[in-house]
Amino acid sequence: MFAHLVQRYQQYVFTLVMRFTDNREDAEEISQDVFVKTYRSLADFRGDAKFSTWLYTVVRTSCITFLRKKKLATTSMDNERTLSQLENRESGFNANTIEQKSKHAMVNAAIRLLSPDDGQLITLFYKGEQSLEEIGRIMSLDPNTVKVKLHRARHRLKEKMEKYFSYEVQDIQSD
Amino acid sequence: MEDRLWDYIDGHSSPTERSAIEELLATNREWQQKHAELLNLQQLLNSSELEAPSMRFTKNVMEEIARYQVAPATKTYVNKNIIRGIGAFFITMILGVLTFMFTQFKWRSGAGSGGGSLNLPVEKLRLDRLENLNYSKVFNSTYIIVFLLIAVIAGFMMLDMYLQQKRKAHTA
Numbered sequence: 001m002f003a004h005l006v007q008r009y010q011q012y013v014f015t016l017v018m019r020f021t022d023n024r025e026d027a028e029e030i031s032q033d034v035f036v037k038t039y040r041s042l043a044d045f046r047g048d049a050k051f052s053t054w055l056y057t058v059v060r061t062s063c064i065t066f067l068r069k070k071k072l073a074t075t076s077m078d079n080e081r082t083l084s085q086l087e088n089r090e091s092g093f094n095a096n097t098i099e100q101k102s103k104h105a106m107v108n109a110a111i112r113l114l115s116p117d118d119g120q121l122i123t124l125f126y127k128g129e130q131s132l133e134e135i136g137r138i139m140s141l142d143p144n145t146v147k148v149k150l151h152r153a154r155h156r157l158k159e160k161m162e163k164y165f166s167y168e169v170q171d172i173q174s175d
Numbered sequence: 176m177e178d179r180l181w182d183y184i185d186g187h188s189s190p191t192e193r194s195a196i197e198e199l200l201a202t203n204r205e206w207q208q209k210h211a212e213l214l215n216l217q218q219l220l221n222s223s224e225l226e227a228p229s230m231r232f233t234k235n236v237m238e239e240i241a242r243y244q245v246a247p248a249t250k251t252y253v254n255k256n257i258i259r260g261i262g263a264f265f266i267t268m269i270l271g272v273l274t275f276m277f278t279q280f281k282w283r284s285g286a287g288s289g290g291g292s293l294n295l296p297v298e299k300l301r302l303d304r305l306e307n308l309n310y311s312k313v314f315n316s317t318y319i320i321v322f323l324l325i326a327v328i329a330g331f332m333m334l335d336m337y338l339q340q341k342r343k344a345h346t347a
Binding site: 002003006007010011012014015018024027028031032035036039040103104107108111122126127132147148150151154155157158161 | 177178181182187212213216219220221222223224225226227228229232233235236237239240243
């Protein structure tokens with residue numbers, strides 16, 4: 001039964017972890033650790049919040065612990081490594097597929113340019129189906145603070161996209 | 176302007192605020208442009224894809240979990256209260272036997288032999304007295320029999336409780 005939970009939430013957990021590290025191997029290791037910790041402390045889940053909220057709290061504490069151990073730098077504003085990854089993306093023959101992939105790749109790359117907190121906040125709100133109160137619980141913040149941080153994160157994301165992906169942004173806006 | 180528009184798009188605005196913004200959107204070009212811009216971003220974020228781990232991820236997780244299940248801690252299947260109960264039972268048994276033994280000895284205060292010497296209130300133990308002890312009298316005593324009966328029944332009850340606990344832990 002726990003395998004079903006893993007399959008259901010693995011992408012969410014992995015995406016959240018990727019907001020803290022660009023290394024896929026590290027992200028898989030952390031994600032695996034999150035699910036093992038969750039399994040071992042299932043008895044501690046009191047049911048006073050959604051299971052996903054509790055799971056994402058474990059994700060956050062695991063990521064912070066990992067970062068402290070590895071002493072990784074947070075993603076900076078000018079992440080040239082991310083830009084070079086984009087330049088190397090494969091081109092295909094199906095124009096619609098390319099367009100779709102470009103858009104998703106661009107958004108994910110732009111989110112990775114944000115700080116881990118901003119990236120996690122946006123992912124929890126848009127993909128994690130978490131309310132402001134639930135995000136506040138995960139990040140140990142007041143819901144009003146979460147709202148303000150979310151606004152700022154979106155503003156910074158927009159700036160990143162205009163700065164590094166201006167061509168793609170114009171393309172999308174003209175659709 | 177942006178914060179107000181985001182509140183409006185997210186549905187967090189109060190009814191009064193919502194009406195005010197709708198009025199602005201109907202009349203103000205700047206607000207209309209900004210609203211369209213933010214809606215575009217909203218749409219992009221809503222349609223963004225999640226990142227996927229490797230195909231073996233679930234299997235790796237379950238293998239890791241299986242390693243923990245092979246050797247569970249004893250505290251998960253042994254109830255400490257039962258262990259304490261069994262311990263208390265044996266201690267009570269031992270104390271009961273010791274108490275009975277001590278009640279069989281004759282305690283006599285020693286005669287005073289002058290200043291400076293310590294008179295022990297206890298008669299020196301004479302082990303040869305044990306040979307003359309009437310064991311049948313001891314074990315035929317009603318109190319001893321009742322005590323032993325209660326101790327044996329209590330012992331069996333505690334053993335049964337312990338085994339049931341162990342059986343439940345194995346079936347769980």
